[in-house]
Amino acid sequence: MSFPTYRGHLHYVCLGCGATFDIGELHYTCPTCSGVFVLQDLNFDQLKATPAAEWRRIFDARAASKIPALRGIFRFYELMAPVLEQGDILYLGEGNTPLVDSPPALRAELGLKTVYKNDGQNPSASFKDRGMACAFSFLNSLIRTKGWTEVLAICASTGDTSASAALYASYVGGAVKSAVILPAGKVTPQQLAQPLGSGAVVLEVPGVFDDCMKVVEHLADNYRVALLNSKNAWRILGQESYAFEVAQWYDWDMRGTCVFVPIGNAGNITAIMGGFLKLHALGIIESLPRIFGVQSHHADPVYRYYAAEAKDREYKPVTVTASVAQAAMIGNPVSFPRVRHFAEKYEQLGGTGSFQVIQVTEQQIMDSMIQANRHGHIACTQGGECLAGAKRARELGLVSAAETLVLDATAHHLKFIGFQEMYFENSFPAEFGVVPKPELANRPELIITQGDKDRLAEKDYVVQAADNVVARLGLAKK
Ligand SMILES: *Cc1c(COP(=O)(O)O)cnc(C)c1O
Numbered sequence: 001m002s003f004p005t006y007r008g009h010l011h012y013v014c015l016g017c018g019a020t021f022d023i024g025e026l027h028y029t030c031p032t033c034s035g036v037f038v039l040q041d042l043n044f045d046q047l048k049a050t051p052a053a054e055w056r057r058i059f060d061a062r063a064a065s066k067i068p069a070l071r072g073i074f075r076f077y078e079l080m081a082p083v084l085e086q087g088d089i090l091y092l093g094e095g096n097t098p099l100v101d102s103p104p105a106l107r108a109e110l111g112l113k114t115v116y117k118n119d120g121q122n123p124s125a126s127f128k129d130r131g132m133a134c135a136f137s138f139l140n141s142l143i144r145t146k147g148w149t150e151v152l153a154i155c156a157s158t159g160d161t162s163a164s165a166a167l168y169a170s171y172v173g174g175a176v177k178s179a180v181i182l183p184a185g186k187v188t189p190q191q192l193a194q195p196l197g198s199g200a201v202v203l204e205v206p207g208v209f210d211d212c213m214k215v216v217e218h219l220a221d222n223y224r225v226a227l228l229n230s231k232n233a234w235r236i237l238g239q240e241s242y243a244f245e246v247a248q249w250y251d252w253d254m255r256g257t258c259v260f261v262p263i264g265n266a267g268n269i270t271a272i273m274g275g276f277l278k279l280h281a282l283g284i285i286e287s288l289p290r291i292f293g294v295q296s297h298h299a300d301p302v303y304r305y306y307a308a309e310a311k312d313r314e315y316k317p318v319t320v321t322a323s324v325a326q327a328a329m330i331g332n333p334v335s336f337p338r339v340r341h342f343a344e345k346y347e348q349l350g351g352t353g354s355f356q357v358i359q360v361t362e363q364q365i366m367d368s369m370i371q372a373n374r375h376g377h378i379a380c381t382q383g384g385e386c387l388a389g390a391k392r393a394r395e396l397g398l399v400s401a402a403e404t405l406v407l408d409a410t411a412h413h414l415k416f417i418g419f420q421e422m423y424f425e426n427s428f429p430a431e432f433g434v435v436p437k438p439e440l441a442n443r444p445e446l447i448i449t450q451g452d453k454d455r456l457a458e459k460d461y462v463v464q465a466a467d468n469v470v471a472r473l474g475l476a477k478k
């Protein structure tokens with residue numbers, strides 16, 4: 001196996017004004033109209049000369065490749081960023097995350113065939129690594145071709161984007177300096193820990209996330225900085241790998257498959273639709289899976305848009321309120337124009353109903369996350385949101401027990417563990433509107449007291465503690 005020889009001719013296409021730009025420059029948004037970009041390969045039709053069966057064989061064979069550059073998301077090199085050279089490509093173990101079938105007990109409870117794709121098993125513990133691996137590999141190629149000695153990788157974030165950006169920047173080192181801009185006092189110690197640990201310069205701004213965003217966008221307009229928020233089209237490209245992996249997992253047969261994705265800034269869902277459309281264009285998959293976006297009722301601008309009849313649709317940002325799906329708590333998604341672009345294409349090919357958006361409550365998100373994790377899953381709150389979406393879709397008669405429902409656990413559940421704690425301790429601030437179900441609560445129980453420990457001889461203490469365990473668990477003697 002050797003590194004692929006095909007090279008694409010990528011350019012930026014603005015979804016606002018249609019202008020195109022060469023990828024030789026660091027573009028974040030359209031210099032003409034500030035619209036968002038998608039990256040398009042002008043040579044894409046050349047890939048059609050290779051039969052679909054051959055593509056499947058190539059991608060399957062690469063699953064056994066010993067070339068690090070082809071082990072992660074670039075297994076699908078020709079569909080991703082076929083302008084990079086082998087040495088540009090970063091591999092920190094991202095991608096190839098497993099699809100884990102829900103155990104029979106959970107499937108029986110749900111009456112649904114659910115499967116979690118654990119994107120929290122990426123290196124910084126969220127799917128953001130897919131896009132960052134692509135964006136930083138491209139940055140590597142720019143540094144190589146332009147001989148840059150310094151470029152600042154920067155993002156505004158309070159969570160997973162900064163953790164991922166700081167990780168990749170610290171791995172690349174050299175010309176790449178890294179900074180993240182956070183709203184002062186609005187991030188938890190956990191959210192701070194990852195970029196600090198990666199050695200990023202962490203800068204704080206009074207205000208909220210949007211204030212930070214304005215600062216970094218001003219920097220991107222005026223200085224040589226690589227802005228790594230999800231408006232960055234290279235991140236969207238890398239995230240397409242999620243779709244390729246789902247298709248490959250099921251041996252390229254997507255009949256009867258539904259894919260559930262939480263929507264925040266809407267980068268991930270558009271990447272996933274874009275990825276499936278590419279596979280379909282090359283005949284690698286013959287049918288498109290149905291896509292369900294999921295939003296909380298506390299942050300649901302995309303749901304509201306699609307809930308209206310097609311002729312009455314009007315996009316309006318919403319004011320968000322507290323959400324446990326914190327990584328998706330966005331009232332004005334930057335990738336909304338991309339959603340519209342890809343959803344339209346998707347429905348043209350996949351038919352009405354092949355793209356839909358489901359709304360769920362905060363209560364349903366929390367109950368579903370706890371339920372999933374009590375059955376061996378490792379879902380974060382956004383993963384809980386996907387399961388809540390699947391249940392809601394069933395209620396609405398949109399999915400059946402015969403279909404396979406792939407749920408995106410976008411981060412590892414430990415990243416959002418504070419919400420589990422609030423659930424178990426019944427300490428949610430009122431604005432979330434979450435009341436724990438007693439049967440799902442869990443807490444440690446002291447099985448013997450310090451007083452007993454002090455009072456009893458060691459041997460008696462051990463027997464007493466064991467007796468208490470037996471009584472608590474109702475153990476039978478062997
Ligand atoms: C970023 C993020 C989301 C939202 O994804 P978008 O691409 O912004 O829609 C969901 N879950 C987690 C864990 C995230 O980090």
Ligand SMILES: [Zn+2]
Pocket residue numbers: 014015016017018019030031032033034035
């Ligand atoms: Zn434009």
